[in-house]
Amino acid sequence: MTVSTKKDHKLAEIFLTGTAAMQDLPLYSNLKKSAKEVLEESGMPTLKNEEYKYTAISKRISDQLTHFGTPSSIDNLQKKIQGQQELFRLEEGYTLVCNNGIVDAHLSKIDPQLFQLQALTELSEEKAAQIGGIEKNEFDPFTALNSLCFRDGIRIDIPDGKIIEKPLLLVNFVRPDENGACIHPRVFIQVGKNAQLTLIEQTIYLGEDPVLVNSVSEWKVGQNAHVRSYKLQDGHKKNLEVSNTRSEVQQDASFTSIVLSLEGGMIRNNLSLDLNASNCEGNMYGLYLLNGKTHVDNHTNVDHKKPHSESNELYKGILADQSRGVFNGKIFVRQDAQKTNAFQQNNNILLSEDATVNTKPQLEIWADDVKCSHGCTTGQLDEEALFYLRARGIGKDAAKALLLHAFAGEVLDQLKEEGFKEYCEKVVHARLGGHY
Amino acid sequence: MLSIKNLHAAIEGTPILKGISLEIKPGEVHAIMGPNGSGKSTLASVLAGREEYEVTEGEVYFKGKDLLDLSPEDRAREGVFLAFQYPVEIPGVSSTNFLRTAVNQVREYRGQEPLDAVKFLSLMKEKMKLVEIDQKLLSRALNEGFSGGEKKKNEIFQMAVLEPTLSILDETDSGLDIDALKVVANGVNQLKTKENATIVVTHYQRLLDYIIPDYVHVLFDGRIVKSGSKDLALELEDKGYDWIKEEISGTTV
Ligand SMILES: Nc1ncnc2c1ncn2[C@@H]1O[C@H](COP(=O)(O)OP(=O)(O)OP(=O)(O)O)[C@@H](O)[C@H]1O
Ligand SMILES: [Mg+2]
Numbered sequence: 001m002t003v004s005t006k007k008d009h010k011l012a013e014i015f016l017t018g019t020a021a022m023q024d025l026p027l028y029s030n031l032k033k034s035a036k037e038v039l040e041e042s043g044m045p046t047l048k049n050e051e052y053k054y055t056a057i058s059k060r061i062s063d064q065l066t067h068f069g070t071p072s073s074i075d076n077l078q079k080k081i082q083g084q085q086e087l088f089r090l091e092e093g094y095t096l097v098c099n100n101g102i103v104d105a106h107l108s109k110i111d112p113q114l115f116q117l118q119a120l121t122e123l124s125e126e127k128a129a130q131i132g133g134i135e136k137n138e139f140d141p142f143t144a145l146n147s148l149c150f151r152d153g154i155r156i157d158i159p160d161g162k163i164i165e166k167p168l169l170l171v172n173f174v175r176p177d178e179n180g181a182c183i184h185p186r187v188f189i190q191v192g193k194n195a196q197l198t199l200i201e202q203t204i205y206l207g208e209d210p211v212l213v214n215s216v217s218e219w220k221v222g223q224n225a226h227v228r229s230y231k232l233q234d235g236h237k238k239n240l241e242v243s244n245t246r247s248e249v250q251q252d253a254s255f256t257s258i259v260l261s262l263e264g265g266m267i268r269n270n271l272s273l274d275l276n277a278s279n280c281e282g283n284m285y286g287l288y289l290l291n292g293k294t295h296v297d298n299h300t301n302v303d304h305k306k307p308h309s310e311s312n313e314l315y316k317g318i319l320a321d322q323s324r325g326v327f328n329g330k331i332f333v334r335q336d337a338q339k340t341n342a343f344q345q346n347n348n349i350l351l352s353e354d355a356t357v358n359t360k361p362q363l364e365i366w367a368d369d370v371k372c373s374h375g376c377t378t379g380q381l382d383e384e385a386l387f388y389l390r391a392r393g394i395g396k397d398a399a400k401a402l403l404l405h406a407f408a409g410e411v412l413d414q415l416k417e418e419g420f421k422e423y424c425e426k427v428v429h430a431r432l433g434g435h436y
Numbered sequence: 437m438l439s440i441k442n443l444h445a446a447i448e449g450t451p452i453l454k455g456i457s458l459e460i461k462p463g464e465v466h467a468i469m470g471p472n473g474s475g476k477s478t479l480a481s482v483l484a485g486r487e488e489y490e491v492t493e494g495e496v497y498f499k500g501k502d503l504l505d506l507s508p509e510d511r512a513r514e515g516v517f518l519a520f521q522y523p524v525e526i527p528g529v530s531s532t533n534f535l536r537t538a539v540n541q542v543r544e545y546r547g548q549e550p551l552d553a554v555k556f557l558s559l560m561k562e563k564m565k566l567v568e569i570d571q572k573l574l575s576r577a578l579n580e581g582f583s584g585g586e587k588k589k590n591e592i593f594q595m596a597v598l599e600p601t602l603s604i605l606d607e608t609d610s611g612l613d614i615d616a617l618k619v620v621a622n623g624v625n626q627l628k629t630k631e632n633a634t635i636v637v638t639h640y641q642r643l644l645d646y647i648i649p650d651y652v653h654v655l656f657d658g659r660i661v662k663s664g665s666k667d668l669a670l671e672l673e674d675k676g677y678d679w680i681k682e683e684i685s686g687t688t689v
Contacts, residue, residue: 388524389534391484392594393512393542402537406528406577 007043027128035147055297069180093166101185120153134218135246153186160192167198175206185215193222219247251277261288272301286315287411290323297326304337313344319355335366344374443494454658470655484518513545517600519591526578563596584611609643621646641673
């Protein structure tokens with residue numbers, strides 16, 4: 001008889017053993033030690049773990065991947081980039097290219113006048129000590145796994161007052177090889193007082209071999225700074241993706257996250273905004289278009305700690321075939337956080353009887369003078385609307401596409417960077433107009 | 437143009453239309469009146485192709501084609517237009533984008549070139565004048581937040597743009613104030629030609645003062661129980677439906 005437990009120790013063990021023989025990274029020995037302790041204690045999450053009850057990602061990793069190490073860097077990446085048609089290219093702006101999670105300085109185009117870019121392995125002790133200080137190992141086993149496994153990463157510092165008008169594109173090229181299939185990108189971004197940044201993140205999968213990308217992004221957003229962070233997840237049916245993103249937001253600052261999940265095997269996004277001071281704004285938007293057996297799980301968390309902050313959240317999904325969507329939205333309003341406004345919506349359209357959605361708002365409110373609202377809907381395409389359009393001569397497929405595009409448009413409209421918006425609209429349009 | 441013979445239709449197994457026969461020739465205006473729930477909207481929906489309704493008996497031919505065999509979009513492309521009693525609000529779909537898609541799909545079906553943006557815009561402008569619809573309305577999402585009257589006007593505007601051969605106006609007059617009613621009626625009359633026909637579903641004689649019908653039919657319990665000239669509408673306005681009910685029960689006893 002097998003006893004199912006909350007923890008998958010076997011999988012954790014594989015990573016622990018795998019990394020044991022690795023050379024020490026002295027700058028991060030404390031972080032890695034704590035990661036090890038967390039994983040020895042908690043293992044990887046199974047369905048018995050409340051936070052992972054719909055998303056058996058540990059099992060998928062064990063089943064699908066055979067070599068748990070990190071692949072070496074991809075040869076001739078430049079040539080391969082040129083052949084990539086689905087790649088979003090910036091007309092203007094700055095590009096950071098990563099090769100299996102490690103930044104490639106030659107392929108990148110940045111302006112050192114505007115921001116400071118450093119490899120994690122080259123940081124001063126003081127700066128290195130901040131890594132893992134925002135997204136702590138004990139918050140999520142995958143964060144600990146990332147801390148345990150990363151060999152390098154990126155730290156970006158935007159100086160006080162620097163308003164970076166053109167977006168920064170971070171493209172990660174990923175391809176597993178005989179050395180391994182697990183990539184653990186690690187990013188730390190500090191945005192100074194009164195500074196401004198738009199980041200666009202995209203992962204490009206070379207080939208369609210099974211691979212795990214387990215990323216951790218930590219943001220420190222200074223007073224009156226404004227950040228927009230866009231993430232495009234458009235991989236293939238065998239890619240597994242886990243992301244842990246946490247942003248600490250200071251007074252008068254704002255952080256806006258938009259996550260578009262268009263293709264993948266199984267994706268789990270944990271997004272947390274710590275609104276640590278008064279008058280902060282946190283926005284979280286998401287759009288997921290799923291087909292086949294794709295599984296996308298968005299867990300979000302916004303923590304209002306001080307008065308007069310606002311959060312807005314809208315996640316929308318269109319699900320076909322046997323796909324599955326999970327949404328969990330936590331809103332905390334602490335006792336101090338009077339005059340908080342917090343809004344949350346999750347809307348889903350199911351295009352097939354076999355598609356499922358599990359959605360759960362979780363509100364914990366200790367302050368009394370707050371405005372909070374949340375709602376979720378899951379249903380089919382509006383038949384009345386469909387008939388209305390058809391009765392005007394619009395064909396069934398075109399009418400469906402029109403309605404779905406309108407549904408998705410509410411999230412796409414939140415993209416303020418024109419070039420990227422156009423690109424995403426094109427991708428989404430092609431999906432909705434064709435064989436979904 | 438339209439030939440309905442012994443049409444029976446049911447929804448979820450409940451018979452609603454119980455044997456309707458009606459002949460409509462080009463250039464004619466037919467008014468259909470009748471008490472609430474008698475099946476007027478059902479008839480309109482069946483003609484437009486709403487799939488919830490099951491036709492259990494009878495046939496409908498439109499310009500020689502078996503109408504019941506066509507999808508809703510093909511009926512529209514063939515020239516059938518239903519002005520809905522309750523137009524649907526469709527958030528996120530712009531009125532202009534919607535109409536342009538509709539016009540061009542209809543044109544494609546008829547083997548015509550699609551209209552480019554400029555030509556489409558001038559078509560819109562021309563028709564907007566006809567129904568005196570505010571440009572601002574059309575820059576919004578389709579029917580979203582429109583008042584009852586604005587929705588009805590928008591239906592007639594769409595009709596003007598699509599230029600159907602058979603228009604079915606399902607209580608387009610309800611909810612309109614007298615000025616709007618005149619505008620709508622005026623629009624309908626201007627669009628009238630010798631080639632097209634109109635079915636006007638209404639409860640009120642006042643619309644028929646402006647859109648003058650060639651025939652008036654009374655629908656009752658899924659059947660046309662009386663047909664006459666425009667004077668029948670006046671009589672109904674005057675006396676209500678009771679006398680017709682009595683007539684029917686008198687003949688059936
Ligand atoms: N989905 C449905 N299920 C069951 N019965 C229905 C359904 N839709 C319509 N009906 C019934 O069909 C009958 C005819 O309805 P219909 O809307 O055609 O009437 P109408 O003549 O247009 O009335 P009104 O003057 O109020 O607009 C009514 O008794 C109505 O309740
Ligand atoms: Mg009706």
